[in-house]
Amino acid sequence: MPETPRIDVEISGRQATPTDTQRAALSAALAKAPPLGMRLDAAGEARRPNEVWELVSPHAHMGRKATGTAVVHYAPGHRTLTRPFIFADGFNYGRSDLKGLWQHFNRVYQEGTPGFLDQLHALGIDVILLGFDVRHNHIQANAGVAVSCIRRAIRERVGQAPLIVGGVSMGGMVTRFALARMERDEDEHETGTYLSYDTPHLGAWTPLSLQQMAFQFEPILPEPPEGQAKQAELLRSAAARQLLWGSVPEAAYSGPVSEADLRLDLIRELDDLRGFPVRPIKLGVANGAGDGTPGKLPPGEPAFAWEMEGIAKAVAYVQPDGGTRRRVSEMSLLGPVLTGATSDVPAFDGAPGGTLLTYGAIADQLGAPIEDGSRFSGFVPTVSAIALDKDPVIWTEDLYRPAIEITTDDVWLDDFRCARTNTEHGSVQRELVEWIVEKLAK
Numbered sequence: 198m199p200e201t202p203r204i205d206v207e208i209s210g211r212q213a214t215p216t217d218t219q220r221a222a223l224s225a226a227l228a229k230a231p232p233l234g235m236r237l238d239a240a241g242e243a244r245r246p247n248e249v250w251e252l253v254s255p256h257a258h259m260g261r262k263a264t265g266t267a268v269v270h271y272a273p274g275h276r277t278l279t280r281p282f283i284f285a286d287g288f289n290y291g292r293s294d295l296k297g298l299w300q301h302f303n304r305v306y307q308e309g310t311p312g313f314l315d316q317l318h319a320l321g322i323d324v325i326l327l328g329f330d331v332r333h334n335h336i337q338a339n340a341g342v343a344v345s346c347i348r349r350a351i352r353e354r355v356g357q358a359p360l361i362v363g364g365v366s367m368g369g370m371v372t373r374f375a376l377a378r379m380e381r382d383e384d385e386h387e388t389g390t391y392l393s394y395d396t397p398h399l400g401a402w403t404p405l406s407l408q409q410m411a412f413q414f415e416p417i418l419p420e421p422p423e424g425q426a427k428q429a430e431l432l433r434s435a436a437a438r439q440l441l442w443g444s445v446p447e448a449a450y451s452g453p454v455s456e457a458d459l460r461l462d463l464i465r466e467l468d469d470l471r472g473f474p475v476r477p478i479k480l481g482v483a484n485g486a487g488d489g490t491p492g493k494l495p496p497g498e499p500a501f502a503w504e505m506e507g508i509a510k511a512v513a514y515v516q517p518d519g520g521t522r523r524r525v526s527e528m529s530l531l532g533p534v535l536t537g538a539t540s541d542v543p544a545f546d547g548a549p550g551g552t553l554l555t556y557g558a559i560a561d562q563l564g565a566p567i568e569d570g571s572r573f574s575g576f577v578p579t580v581s582a583i584a585l586d587k588d589p590v591i592w593t594e595d596l597y598r599p600a601i602e603i604t605t606d607d608v609w610l611d612d613f614r615c616a617r618t619n620t621e622h623g624s625v626q627r628e629l630v631e632w633i634v635e636k637l638a639k
Contacts, residue, residue, distance in 0.1 A: 254341025
C-alpha cells in the first residue's frame with residue numbers, strides 16, 4: 198500500500214492530429230466548463246448599498262497587494278455604521294458578484310419569514326458584504342483585503358460594538374487567516390464573533406476524474422467569454438490548490454494527490470498563526486448532515502459515460518473507498534486512452550457534507566445520460582465545515598463520522614450547527630439561519 202493517497206495513470210494508443218471538422222465537433226460538444234465554486238441563487242431584490250468601499254491589502258503577497266470591494270448596508274434606523282458584520286465571498290473565478298451575494302443570502306426561504314440578511318438588520322446589525330477582485334487568488338493575499346475591510350469598519354463605526362467577521366466557503370478561510378494574522382501582529386481587530394458558513398477548514402473535494410477531464414479537454418475548448426474561465430484554469434488557480442484536499446496538476450499525472458505545495462504552505466502558515474484567531478467566539482455552520490447520513494453515490498460505480506465515436510470518450514467513476522489502484526476514469530481524445538486509478542483515497546463523493554453539482558454539470562455539458570442520484574457529489578465534508586481538530590492532511594479517517602457524536606472539545610470552533618440533510622454548498626437553510634440569528638441576538 199502506498200504511504201500517501203495517490204493516482205496512477207496508464208496511457209495507451211497514439212496521438213492523432215484532429216481535423217478541423219473533428220475539432221469543431223469537439224469544441225461544440227464541450228462548450229463552456231461549468232463553475233467549480235458555490236452557485237448563487239441570485240433571484241429577488243438586490244438592495245442599493247449605503248456605502249461602497251474600495252479596498253487594498255496593506256500586505257503584499259508574492260510582490261503584489263490584492264484588492265477588493267465591500268458594500269455596506271445599514272440596518273434600518275442607522276445613519277452610520279453601528280454594529281458591523283463583515284461577511285466575505287467564497288471561491289470562484291474573477292471578481293465577486295456582491296449584488297448576487299446579497300440576493301442569494303437574503304432570498305425568502307420560507308413564506309412569511311424575512312431573508313437572512315433582513316433578519317440580521319432586524320437585530321440592528323449592519324451588513325458588510327466583502328468581495329475580491331480576484332477570488333481565485335491566494336488565500337493569504339485576499340486575507341489582506343479582509344484586514345483592510347476590518348480596519349475600515351473600526352474607523353467608521355460609531356460606538357464600541359464588537360465586530361462580527363466571517364464568510365461563506367473560502368470567505369471563511371480568508372477571514373480566519375486575516376483575524377489570526379492580526380492577532381499575531383498585535384493589530385487589534387475588535388472582533389467579538391467569527392462565523393464560517395460551510396467553510397472547508399480541513400479541505401474541500403472535487404472528483405479527481407473530473408479534474409483529469411478538465412485538463413484533458415482544455416486544449417480543444419473554445420475560449421470563454423471575458424471574465425470567465427475554463428474549468429482547468431480554475432483548478433490550476435492558487436485558491437483551488439489551497440482548498441482542495443486532493444488535486445492533480447494535469448490529466449496524465451501520476452503521484453500523490455494530497456500534497457499540493459500551495460496547500461501545505463497555507464497549512465504551515467496557519468499553524469504558525471495558532472490555526473484560528475483566539476479572541477473571538479468562533480461559530481460555524483455546515484451544509485452537510487450532522488447525523489452521518491452519506492450521499493447517494495456508490496463508491497467505485499460509474500457516474501456517467503460519454504463518447505463521440507472515433508473522436509473522444511469520457512467515463513467518470515464515483516471515487517472508490519480506498520484500496521489499491523481502483524479505477525476512477527477512462528478518457529481518450531483523438532487516439533490515446535488515459536486510465537486513472539487511485540490508491541488510499543477515501544470515498545469523498547458520498548461523504549456527509551455540502552454538495553456541488555459536479556457529475557451532473559459535466560454530464561449535462563456533454564449530453565451524457567446520468568442518474569439523478571449521481572448528479573451531486575460531496576464538496577465540503579461536514580467534519581471539515583465544523584473544523585474537527587485534526588491534521589488537515591490526514592484527517593480523512595473521520596470523513597463519515599457523525600457530527601452528533603462530536604462535542605466542542607473535538608473541534609476548533611466554540612459552537613456549530615449542521616443541516617438536517619446534505620444540502621448544496623453555501624445554500625440558505627432554515628435551521629442554519631435560525632441558529633445563527635439566535636446566536637447573534639444574544
